[in-house]
Amino acid sequence: MSINNLSILTKQHVLVLFLCIILKYYPKEQASPGENLSRQCEYDTKHLCPSCFSEPNECSIFKDRLTIDTDDPLNRLVCRFNQHAVSYGVLDGKQNVVIKSLNKNGQVEKLRDSICKEFQIATEDCEFRNDELFRTELRQMILNEDRVEGMIICPSGDDLALERFLKKIEENELLKLILMLTNAQPLLLKLFNGTNLRTPEPVFQMGFTLAESFDGDSLANFYSSSLKTRLTIANELISAILSITAGLDGFRFYLTDINPDNIAIQFLSSGNVKVSFIDINNVIVLDSQSKRLDRNKPETIHARIECDGCFAYVQEEICSHRYSDINLFAMCQLFLENLNGNGEAGFLHFSDDRLELKQIHQLLKHCVYCRPPDCQDRKMLLQQIQKTINLIM
Structure with missing residues (x-):
């Protein structure tokens, strides 16, 4: 083994030991993972983008029907150190699901703030608005030919192609546009569901959190x-x-x-x-x-x-x-x-x-x-x- 490889291995062992110590002595959280997800859902639906989600928002599904194994080291790390990471749970005690945040690193907030800045809207008044002005701006951002990450609609700049895709999915249009710019996975899962295109089954989406089937x-x-x-x-x-x-x-x-x-x-x-x-x-x-x-x-x-x-x-x-x-x-x-x-x-x-x-x-x-x-x-x-x-x- 080379000196460089040995050094890397040593650092990995130190990191694992450090995390084990933290997990052992870190005080137990008052709220369960399900309660934290429920609170995140309440924030998403009532504060971040109320115009994206119709009432009632059944955010209680996370604490009432979803069980997350807090004894699993990965889920414990997820809950404490990375609220936007993927975690695993069981719905209604029988269906294994994967839980994903659609708002990693505050992408949705960053998108909202960038639009408000473009329209010179004061910070205290900045919110997603389900009006033609906001939707048009979001469409233009999606069709921006300089985009290279996330979901890209082609041919480049083709507004008719974008319109045809949007009509394929039954969902609030503002939410569809936001997801296409942040994380389009729930849109594609809905589109593919029931076809021979091999992707997980969408189980539910509450706020900017997605639960999909665990496929192995x-x-x-x-x-x-x-x-x-x-x-x-x-x-x-x-x-x-x-x-x-x-x-x-x-x-x-x-x-x-x-x-x-x-x-x-x-x-x-x-x-x-x-x-x-x-x-x-x-x-x-x-x-x-x-x-x-x-x-x-x-x-x-x-x-x-x-x-x-x-x-x-x-x-x-x-x-x-x-x-x-x-x-x-x-x-x-x-x-x-x-x-x-x-x-x-x-x-x-x-x-x-x-x-x-x-x-x-x-x-x-x-x-x-x-x-x-x-x-x-x-x-x-x-x-x-x-x-x-x-x-x-």
Whole structure:
């Protein structure tokens, strides 16, 4: 072990010890996690944005029907040191749920304050207003072509594409616009619910807190599983990524943060595997029916961009074509290697020298490292990988 690695490990041990000491001697909170969430909900619905939520606001659901395991070290840390982090609970004593704040780091307050500053509204009078002036400003912010994080509507600046998307979801329009600028996950979960697009089920949203179904452990936990297990999961992941790329009613969804922590895996009692994309806030939503798109340039083929430890892409390229295979590239890369190009850290790593496995490796290598226009169709490549997996299984 190198001196640098030893130093890092030592620091991690010290940090863990420090947190353990804090958890042991930190005085118990008077309020339960459920009560704290209920109070946050009251603040969201009555003070932060009353115009976003209709009455009555059943914020008591957090303390009356939701149980959070305060003995779990992670949830204890969440409750005490990071009120905006993800936590886990049980609804009505039977349904496992994931609880997410949609207002990390006060994004909603920052958005409100920026609009008030734009309109020169005094701080004491600053609030979200459900009027045309505020909604128009929010729309313009969503359509800003300089936006590169969160949910991006394409083609860039297409107000008709934005309008078409908004009409797909039954919700208060002011709230929809705010969520599109802060955390669009609840909107997308509602849109995808009941379809073959693999995402968690929305359970309820109270204020700027979302409860969604718990869909299993992260993919990161399965990298050391047996090859058979990983091939089974890979087979389902291919079906999932093909579905979300095909999209819904002319909308295509490009996930710009596909990584092992954002994918959940659950083995069902039937023996089948369920996969879910569990963090879909970073997404490009393309209206492939938009008249702004050049019909003479129907698709763009993604090329691997050298980027140390990151995933790089050209947003303008994706937003100006009716179809991009960027999702398929990202899934191939996940199977083949990590973001640093380490093949031993890819999900489908193996030492077996069977011919079928070598074929899968060659298909993945071409999928990731081919250079347009010399790339085979990535959809066909992934479907060929599925066929090969089925032969092995």
